[in-house]
Structures are given as structure tokens and as C-alpha cells.
Amino acid sequence: xxxxxxxxxxxxxxxxxxxxxxxxxxxxxxxxxxxxxxxxxxxxxxxxxxxxxxxxxxxxxxxxxxxxxxxxxxxxxxxxxxxxxxxxxxxxxxxxxxxxxxxxxxxxxxxxxxxxxxxxxxxxxxxxxxxxxxxxxxxxxxxxxxxxxxxxxxxxxxxxxxxxxxxxxxxxxxxxxxxxxxxxxxxxxxxxxxxxxxxxxxxxxxxxxxxxxxxxxxxx
Numbered sequence: 001x002x003x004x005x006x007x008x009x010x011x012x013x014x015x016x017x018x019x020x021x022x023x024x025x026x027x028x029x030x031x032x033x034x035x036x037x038x039x040x041x042x043x044x045x046x047x048x049x050x051x052x053x054x055x056x057x058x059x060x061x062x063x064x065x066x067x068x069x070x071x072x073x074x075x076x077x078x079x080x081x082x083x084x085x086x087x088x089x090x091x092x093x094x095x096x097x098x099x100x101x102x103x104x105x106x107x108x109x110x111x112x113x114x115x116x117x118x119x120x121x122x123x124x125x126x127x128x129x130x131x132x133x134x135x136x137x138x139x140x141x142x143x144x145x146x147x148x149x150x151x152x153x154x155x156x157x158x159x160x161x162x163x164x165x166x167x168x169x170x171x172x173x174x175x176x177x178x179x180x181x182x183x184x185x186x187x188x189x190x191x192x193x194x195x196x197x198x199x200x201x202x203x204x205x206x207x208x209x210x211x212x213x214x215x216x217x218x219x220x
Contacts, residue, residue, distance in 0.1 A: 013043055013047055016042065018062065022062055024040060029106050034055075063104060066097065066107075067125070070094055076090075083136040083138070084139075084141035095173055099170060130148035143188075146184060157180060162176075
């Protein structure tokens, strides 16, 4: 059955709610309370819940296009002649989008919001990012031990810097990204990878630089 179009005044109310939610979530993240959104839109809670009964519905409406934009960026990056240039270009463009939208940043870093449609978009981003890594490794532009999981780690680290400095130093993430990418190219693996965990027993703690055993510090 075809959904009936909203009356003109109802559509205006819906757009006001979306505009308020878009602005508030871009600034404050996905967790903005419904009451705050309704108040900013000059609307009632009943109207907001009528249009978007679940928060996932609202998040889907607001961010599906944003996620698709990141998918498009990744596909463009895969067409770059140099795999490393394509990878770094993609990371920079993705973080630029996230820098202007805290909610999008949270979504792309794994926040459990939105419906299956949004989750599928994020999964496509992960698949394409894995292809970017594999392409760079295959061309000798990254060490063979680098995996897509390393790119996820960079995303989490740089995202944390972005969150911490968003208000007072909003471009600091660029420095963090440059340092992380440099490390990705040159660092040697020093810890177990996926699914492996180092033995946490104190006797297995790494030795200090002068060869002495690192003292065990009891948990608080």
C-alpha cells in the first residue's frame, strides 16, 4: 500500500523536527533527548513520537544519505592510481565529514543506532575500506602485516582525539591522522592480532630497558 503524503502543515512540522534533530545531533551526538529536539523545533513530544516512534527511525532518516556519501568516497578512493594515495585521501575525506557532524562520527565508529538499512551501509564502508588496505598491501605501499583491523583502530584513535578537541582545537585530528598513518606504514607488529591475547600473568610482563623485570602493579 502506498503511504499517503502528509498534509502541508504536517510536513512542515516534520521538516522542523528533522532540522532541529540534525543540528542538535551534529553538535551533541546521537544521544540528544527527544524532549530537547521537540523543544528546539517548537513542537510537542506527541508530534515527534508520531513521526518517529523509534529513535532508529529518526537516525535512519537523518543519516542514511551521509553513510552513502562515505560509501561513494571509498569507491572513488579505490579508483586512485596509487593505492596509498587513495587510502589516505579516503581517510581525510571521511574525517572531514565526521568533524562537522558528531552523530555521524559516532555512527561510523560503531554506535548501535539506526535500522538494518544503516547497518548495511556501515558494513559496505568496512568492506570497501578493507579493499583499500588490501590494495595498498598488494602494491607494497603498506607492510604485509597490516590488516583492515588496523584501520578500524586508527578510526577509533583519531575519533577520540576529534571528540576531545572538537571545541578548543577542531583541526587537531588532522595531526593525529597523519601520525597514525605514518605509524601504519613503518611500525612493526608488537602485539598479538585478532583473537589473540597476551598472557596477563605478571611473570610475562615485558622487561624494562635495562633488562630488569617490570614490577607488578596490583589492580585497584
